[in-house]
Amino acid sequence: MTLNGERVRRVIRDNANWTSGQTSCRIIPCVLTQGQAVFDPNKPLGPADATTPASFPLQPITQITPMRLQGKTILVTAAGQGIGQAAALAMAAEGAQVVATDVKAPLLASYQGVSNVTTAVLDVLDKAAIARQVASMERIDAVFNCAGYVHNGTILEATDEDWNFAFNLNARSQFWMIQQVIPRMLAQGGGSIINMASVCSSVRGLPNRFIYGSSKAAVIGLTKSVAADYVAQGIRCNCICPGTVDTPSLGDRINSYADPVEARKNFIARQPMGRLAQAHEIAPIIVYLASDESQFATGNAFMVDGGMTI
Numbered sequence: 001m002t003l004n005g006e007r008v009r010r011v012i013r014d015n016a017n018w019t020s021g022q023t024s025c026r027i028i029p030c031v032l033t034q035g036q037a038v039f040d041p042n043k044p045l046g047p048a049d050a051t052t053p054a055s056f057p058l059q060p061i062t063q064i065t066p067m068r069l070q071g072k073t074i075l076v077t078a079a080g081q082g083i084g085q086a087a088a089l090a091m092a093a094e095g096a097q098v099v100a101t102d103v104k105a106p107l108l109a110s111y112q113g114v115s116n117v118t119t120a121v122l123d124v125l126d127k128a129a130i131a132r133q134v135a136s137m138e139r140i141d142a143v144f145n146c147a148g149y150v151h152n153g154t155i156l157e158a159t160d161e162d163w164n165f166a167f168n169l170n171a172r173s174q175f176w177m178i179q180q181v182i183p184r185m186l187a188q189g190g191g192s193i194i195n196m197a198s199v200c201s202s203v204r205g206l207p208n209r210f211i212y213g214s215s216k217a218a219v220i221g222l223t224k225s226v227a228a229d230y231v232a233q234g235i236r237c238n239c240i241c242p243g244t245v246d247t248p249s250l251g252d253r254i255n256s257y258a259d260p261v262e263a264r265k266n267f268i269a270r271q272p273m274g275r276l277a278q279a280h281e282i283a284p285i286i287v288y289l290a291s292d293e294s295q296f297a298t299g300n301a302f303m304v305d306g307g308m309t310i
Contacts (some may be wrong), residue, residue, distance in 0.1 A: 067095030068291045072141035075099045075133070077124050077177070080107025082247030083196070084146035086279035087286040092116035094287055099137060103147075124173035134180040142192040142290040143181050145174040150253060151211040158211050170215035171222060178226055182235060190234025194289045195223050197239040199305045206270070216241075220301050227299030236298035238289050243305030244268075246276040272307035 074091050078084040080102030088100040092114060101122035102108055108119040122133050124147045134140065149169045151162050174195050185191030200206040201216035219239055226237040244250065244267050257263035268276055282304050288294050289302070303309050 068287065068293065070095035072290065073097045073137065073139050074142040074144065074290055075137065075140055076144045076146060077101050077122065078147035080104050082249055083245060083279045083282050086283040087144055088117060090283035090287050091290060101133065124177065125168055127176050130176050131180055134184065139188055140181050140184050140191060142194065143177060144194045144286055145177055146196045147173055148196055152208050152253065153210060154208060155210045163211055166211045166215045167218065171218040174219060174222060182230065185235050186233060192290050193226065193237040194286055195219050195239040197241045197301055199241045199243050199303065199308050201241065203241055203301065204309060224299045231298055238297060238300045238302060240285055240302045240304055242277060242282050243308045244271055244276050245279055245282060247279055272310060277306055
């Protein structure tokens with residue numbers, strides 16, 4: 001946070017006479033560094049008085065804060081593209097050591113040379129592979145279960161095979177991952193689990209999303225159940241519910257329609273903002289949930305939907 005000099009003067013001037021329930025006000029401790037006053041958390045706070053504002057030249061102040069995820073190790077599934085990739089990059093930029101996984105090895109090549117990111121091929125439909133991946137990591141402070149599949153069709157167009165595949169990937173894989181990471185998090189004293197759900201779930205029904213909506217409703221139920229079981233043991237479990245996001249996966253679905261141009265228009269039309277979300281617009285809520293800023297949030301389904309649930 002950067003404040004100009006006049007803003008700082010006004011804060012000090014206003015607070016010098018502030019008596020709203022306080023016996024005294026205190027001045028933020030600063031040290032001058034190359035013409036700037038920088039917050040110094042190691043200096044004791046001093047009382048405000050009439051001479052304080054003139055006691056040092058007030059210059060723009062820069063608050064020095066650590067990166068939000070510094071020191072954390074975070075596992076991300078389906079990190080090869082789309083929301084998973086955007087989240088992995090955003091968390092790495094905030095100082096986390098990110099293990100980006102995907103079932104498609106070529107997609108992980110995009111991380112070559114990216115700081116704070118290591119990659120691993122992982123098929124979340126393979127329970128033993130999940131166990132091996134978790135066991136290979138020294139610690140896991142957060143996990144983002146991003147892998148999923150969107151089935152298109154009504155109940156009359158659904159098959160048992162479609163149902164099983166969607167539930168295995170959208171819900172069972174999260175069950176398996178969470179079952180593996182919770183013992184590690186308990187031993188560490190806590191952690192954050194972030195699941196990919198959707199607005200299309202128990203939150204809202206959408207046409208031609210019978211299987212998908214059912215499976216994502218299951219994710220919300222799974223999330224709340226885990227949160228309830230471990231709320232007093234330092235483990236938080238939340239899910240995110242995006243609206244329609246312009247990802248490679250969506251592009252593939254659009255291109256499968258007889259008229260892709262019309263299909264894209266229809267997807268946009270159901271978004272009140274009149275546009276699709278971009279993956280990088282979903283990443284900030286994931287960073288928040290992985291960080292200590294969200295330590296009082298658990299069992300919630302966070303809408304990031306461009307107004308679909310207004």
